[in-house]
Amino acid sequence: RKEVEQDPGPFNVPEGATVAFNCTYSNSASQSFFWYRQDCRKEPKLLMSVYSSGNEDGRFTAQLNRASQYISLLIRDSKLSDSATYLCVVTDSGGSYIPTFGRGTSLIVHP
C-alpha cells in the first residue's frame, strides 16, 4: 500500500500561535484527502476534507498541492483544546478506495 508520511512532532506551541502541518503522499493518483483528529488514543474524528481549491473552517485551513503531492493543515489562534494528534488520510483512486492513514502529528498547545 502506498505511503502517507507525517512529521510526528510534537509541535509545542503557546496559546494563540499559528501552527502548520504537512503531509506527503506517494501515489500521484490519490483521489481524496482528509484531516482527522485523535485525542489520547480515542477514536479518530473527521476534522475536514481537503479539496483542490483549498478549504477553510473557522480557524482551520486545509490546502492540497497535487504537483508536490502534499496536503497541509493550518491552525490559527491555537487553543488548549486543539492539543491532539492530527492524522492525514489519503484515498487512492485505483483499487478498492482504502483510506490510508499517516502516523499523525502531535500538537501540544500550552498556556
Place this chain on the structure above:
Amino acid sequence: NAGVMQNPRHLVRRRGQEARLRCSPMKGHSHVYWYRQLPEEGLKFMVYLQKENIIDESGMPKERFSAEFPKEGPSILRIQQVVRGDSAAYFCASSPGIGGRSGEKLFFGSGTQLSVL
C-alpha cells in the same frame, strides 16, 4: 442517531484464546473498515467489507485473523489463538459507500482495546 458501536470496549485474553470483536455501523452505512493501532503507531488498515462480502483484506495477517459482515447483525473481527503481539486498539469505521467524496468519509467507533496476557 446512534454512531458506530463497538463492543467490548476492553477485552482481555490469555495467549491461545480467541478474541471476537464486534462492530455495528452507523444507520444507513453499508461499508465497514477495520483498523489496528499499536502503541505509539498509526492506524493500519486491516480489512474492508460490505454486507456479505470482503472487498479488500490486504491488511489482514494471513493466519489467525478473519472478518465477516453478515446480512444481519454486526461485523465481526475474529482473532484465533491470540499472541501478545495482537495487543492493540482495534477500530471499526463505517461509511455510506463509494460514490462522491462523502462516501469515503469514515466514522469511527470507540474501539476495542485488546490485551493479551
